[in-house]
Amino acid sequence: MAKRSCIICGGATGSREHLFPAALGGRRVNAGIYCSEHNQALGPGAAVLAKQLRVINSILMVESDRDRKVAHYPVTVEDGRTLNVVGGHATLAARFDVTSDTPEVTTGTLNFQTDAQFQAWVKAQHDAGNRVEFGERQINPPKFYPGPRLELTFGGSNGLRAIAYLALTYFAHHFADAARTPALHDFKAYVLGQEAATRAGWAPVDAFANLPVNPFEFGHMIAVGVDTNGKAKALVSIFGSLNFAVDIAQLAEAEEARAMATFINPLARGAPADIHEVAIEPGGLGTVETDRSQQTLETAIADGIMQSALRILFEKISIYVNRRDATPLLMRLENIAARPVSDRSDAIATLLNEQLPTTMILQLCERVVSGLKLAFGATPETVPFIAMLDELLAFDPVRPSGLSENTETLMPAMRDIIGQQLLAATAGGVISIDILVEILAGERGARSISEMYVSVLNQLSNQLSADSSLDRAGS
Structure with missing residues (x-):
């Protein structure tokens, strides 16, 4: 494919951005959408998604494509200790209680729940060039805590702007020429945080009724397309349950009516099991409604949407x-x-x-x-x-x-x-x-x-x- 210009500024591309955020299981990259500057400028959008969905990522043990690690979800418990939740199970975070600290020596008490935690800490100190000496070592029985209360907070202006960022990226991936037309100027400004107009919002599950069934148990989906009236729009589903509609733009130039749906498997470790792409009928995207763009997940639940x-x-x-x-x-x-x-x-x-x-x-x-x-x-x-x-x-x-x-x-x-x-x-x-x-x-x-x-x-x-x-x- 010929090298294209950045869809934001027209500069040289080649930043190899993840089409879907790496922290949420995205494995594929595209070097022809953003320049390095705008890839970095849009990075906080991916970070918002990763932070707000961290609890589900942790329970499902979704590995980031960048470091192949599962991000834990920290919870503070009654006695002030921190529990790290991974895979639906909680373990105590390692703790170092400092008793004395000088420029030459730091002395204290180390607390670990498992020997594996202890060994990992020792290795990290050696790798950092620190000399470690141990005094008395005491092994205590495991301590159990009540199941931590996990909170899923999603939405608001930042969360929904991040959803619009996904829609823009996939629209540029499938509609390269249309994504570089002036008609998308206002939508790009919204994604960059330069415009507050309503562009993305919660969507009821029946908005996805005419789309193919997601082939992945906890799959994400981004469907983008242009209808017969030249309207560019998108439907986005996170983990097959958090559903959104995105109003991209009314195109001024003629564009063939077509649509593409991409399903992403966050539990896959790589190709070819990580994605499934399929052409769909443009009418399957339905009518985009975005009048709920500022709602948080709590509000959407209260209104019965979720x-x-x-x-x-x-x-x-x-x-x-x-x-x-x-x-x-x-x-x-x-x-x-x-x-x-x-x-x-x-x-x-x-x-x-x-x-x-x-x-x-x-x-x-x-x-x-x-x-x-x-x-x-x-x-x-x-x-x-x-x-x-x-x-x-x-x-x-x-x-x-x-x-x-x-x-x-x-x-x-x-x-x-x-x-x-x-x-x-x-x-x-x-x-x-x-x-x-x-x-x-x-x-x-x-x-x-x-x-x-x-x-x-x-x-x-x-x-x-x-x-x-x-x-x-x-x-």
């Missing part, structure tokens, strides 16, 4: 994470299932102690407790039972484990219950990922844990009744 889409997205993410986390266990369970029945029980117990994260058990317990509270309802008669449930699943930041004494006491029993379920599931000599997920994170496991909770509640209730009878007898 409620269903987000619910579906987070349900999909939950299923995906559960299956992903269960896969390493499945490989060992398949080997255990092929063993003689007499060997399976001990092998499953060993597997669960080595590989089943306590956080997964806690998440299953949280689901059970929430369900039981809902079933009990809020009545004077059920208040004591709800209080008991809160005591059976509680976190205590003062204790070394981070769990209350009651919760920590019940953990081995819960692990045994899961083990019994797995033993029953392997009775036929095979086990599937669907059954495993149902036991570890679904209805099957929740039902067994629920039975244990009800049994404990009955015991506590009987004890309370007995204590009350003794009190009355004593009085």
Whole structure:
């Protein structure tokens, strides 16, 4: 392809910008759209998208194309420590408490949750040319925290301007000549932050009804085109759930009516599985409505635009994470299932102690407790039972484990219950990922844990009744 001029200033191109932001899983570049200066000027648009969508990127473990790393999502917890959320799981961030600091020597206490964190820190210090000496080393048991509250904040003028930047880039990619006409002057000014006119806005899911089905589970999509009236427009979908319409321009010069849809797979590591491009009917882009351009995600949810889409997205993410986390266990369970029945029980117990994260058990317990509270309802008669449930699943930041004494006491029993379920599931000599997920994170496991909770509640209730009878007898 012949080298083209920058669509903003007409200068020389060659900056090799990512068509879709690298931090969100974009793998393809184009050296014929922007000059270096304007590629840098538009860079904050990509940064806005990456920052506002960081929580989903972290849970899905989307690798940046620049450094092949997954960005963590930091959350500050009750005791002031920072949790780094990656893949839907939280680990404590490394911490260095300085006790003395001179130009020659810095002394302090290092805190790491895992040995891998410690080794990575030591390597980073050596690579930086720092000499490190260690005194006493103490290994503490892992500490657990309540599941951090993750927030997805998106939209506003900056977020939606970033969506318009995506539309401009893909329009220039597919409509190179039209993107360099004066008709796009005002739209480019909007993308650069030089004009405040409404150009992008939230779109209801039915605006995408006439477009092809996204072939990727969490795929992004950018569809750009020109209709029969010379109107240039775009539809953009992030993770297949956050949907936007973009009003690009009314073209003054004749342009063939056509449209292209590009689907991006953020979970792919490279070509050819990273994108799918297809020509679509220009009418599939529908009528662009941008009167909601200043809305944040919270406002769009309140207005009902995003409620269903987000619910579906987070349900999909939950299923995906559960299956992903269960896969390493499945490989060992398949080997255990092929063993003689007499060997399976001990092998499953060993597997669960080595590989089943306590956080997964806690998440299953949280689901059970929430369900039981809902079933009990809020009545004077059920208040004591709800209080008991809160005591059976509680976190205590003062204790070394981070769990209350009651919760920590019940953990081995819960692990045994899961083990019994797995033993029953392997009775036929095979086990599937669907059954495993149902036991570890679904209805099957929740039902067994629920039975244990009800049994404990009955015991506590009987004890309370007995204590009350003794009190009355004593009085």
